[in-house]
Amino acid sequence: MSSNKVRVLITDDQSAARQGLKALLARIQDIEVVGEATNGQEAVDLAAVYQPDVVLMDIKMPKMDGLEATQRIKSKCPAVNVVILTLHSKYRQQALAAGADAFLLKGGNTELLWNTMFQAKRRSKT
Template structure:
């Protein structure tokens, strides 16, 4: 099955570079490009891609608003934010808007191709070093958007470990349970809390105090 990708960046050279990298990947096809947020929304609605690689800073409508509008129209689309710096303060708001993760524009070719496959499969890009640092720094405004009391003690523990950057296999080892059981707990937590994916679980974990903030 081919993963259809929409590239969004206001620099044509950046788009060309990503297109060239993805062209070498089996099972991935770039079906469209956009240089503005407004065009990105129109192209996403027209093409219905599986994954959108979205620049966060563009003139006019930025990547955050474009992400919000695309996901409002097409909830199944996965958006990966592209940023020049991994400390970009706007990344957190993009994750809150529904993005499934982010990559720096200096991403290695193999990592880019893997990232597209990961998010297309329904997972999220949760780098323990980069994503967690952004969330810790910018999740300082608690929003009672979910009832964590709906989680069982084990589900809450799994969510906490996700927020520290652990993979399912690492969580399984830490709790001495199977990866399949971890996946079941993750799925149930997502359903109970009404969130999209693991990234949203991380945000809630920090907002509601399951994981403490550290100085940046």
């Protein structure tokens, strides 16, 4: 494992969404998926274990939604960057207020997703 890689935790309750993101991220040499979570509580737990550079976080999930999970991750692991990746544009302000480092819509520009993750990696190094 190269320390230059962006270490990513994917969080989404939909298996197809997680697998699609994982396949998309596998195309980029400098990204490593370190884990997958199916709900907000798993995301909080796995973020503490793996200390990823970026958590890609959905909002609508069982057990704990992405907004609460974002608050908890930022509280426990402030160096971890949380990027909200969702279908629900109406939650942008709430996500940023919860501590999210970025807010992107699913199905959006793939290059914007890459750039956001690499910028997060650079921020966590400084």
